[in-house]
Amino acid sequence: MxxxxxxxxxxxxxxxxxxxxxxxxxxxxxxxxxxxxxxxxxxxxxxxxxxxxxxxxxxxxxxxxxxxxxxxxxxxxxxxxxxxxxxxxxxxxxxxxxKGAGEALSDRGYKEYRLGDYSDWLQNRVSNTKNWNKIKSCLYDSKVCSSFADNYLNDTVQEFYAEHLSSLQSGCCKPSNDCNFTYVKPTEWNKNVSVTNSNPDCSAWENDPEVLCFNCESCKAGLLDNIKSNxxxxxxxxxxxxxxxxxxxxxxxxxxxxxxxxxxxxxxx
Structure with a gap:
């Protein structure tokens, strides 16, 4: 049998x-x-x-x-x-x-993300230029920021600040809160030249839809937070x-x- x-x-x-x-x-x-x-x-x-x-x-x-x-x-x-x-x-x-989590801000519906808050192993993966260039290509192809711009296009500055953004949207599609830029629309901000910013992400920000904050450490941190959750x-x-x-x-x-x-x-x- x-x-x-x-x-x-x-x-x-x-x-x-x-x-x-x-x-x-x-x-x-x-x-x-x-x-x-x-x-x-x-x-x-x-x-x-x-x-x-x-x-x-x-x-x-x-x-x-x-x-x-x-x-x-x-x-x-x-x-x-x-x-x-x-x-x-x-x-x-x-x-x-x-290790690592988003930083809650007063009067903001979204969080800010710092690269140094995450594990060294994860930081090393995104700090490698070759790796990050591939990741940037993926982020751009996924249209994470173009859909973000369309969704919140008609928001006033107060409405935008109240939005609950994903870690990728917060880190890659808008400038850091430290920069004190003037809001025009979700992916367009005017730099205040009279304000000195120690955050390197402020100089990395561009209004160009293909650049935005894809070169920012906040974008890398936002990706790591997303990876951590997944x-x-x-x-x-x-x-x-x-x-x-x-x-x-x-x-x-x-x-x-x-x-x-x-x-x-x-x-x-």
Missing amino acids: FRVSNNLVGILNLVTFLLSIPILVAGIWLSKQADSECERWLEKPVIVLAVFLMLVSLAGLIGACCKVSWLLWLYLLVMFLLILLLTVFTIFAFVVTN WKKVAIVNVIFLVFLIVVYSVGCCAFRNNRKDNAYRNRY
Whole structure:
């Protein structure tokens, strides 16, 4: 009688294999449609993930259903390494996102973001000129500031100050509050030459829609705050996924043990 654990491993891996097909199709579609740095960066991980899921699920499916012990052993080895890698990444994500937060301002609906408030590891990633140039390209392609300008175009200065802006909008699409610039419209501010500003972001600001505050430290900080929020969500999902992987790994170990017993029984008789 075929063991329950073998059937369960086979079903789980069949589902995983079927799920990897649309992921692969999406990656190939992105490679055909990509016309920006962001999309070109995204397509490769998607395709690699899909191929990896396909190969691993096939190994588990064949190993469990066809009782191929060495293939099931390889599947369990990859699963163990995946659990280990995911555990390390989850701990790392919690550690690097534990530091940093926006600064609340009086009479403002939005917060201001300082690069120095975030972890050194994250700061180093955005301080690298090559990395930041790619990120800027992505931010511009996403139209984060052009949509921001359209949404608040008719705001008076008081209405604008009351808006609840995202970290990217606050950091990249408007000048820092320290600059004391005169508001004209969301992405257009007049510099006050009589005011001396120690904040380097004030000199980096330009009314040019392609520049704005994309070269500001506040923009880098706004991005890090956004990453911090997203990574915390990913880390929580990873914990749930880890529990699932551990259960599957345990069932796989039972199936591997069943394979060895069945093979030993056949060899004996």
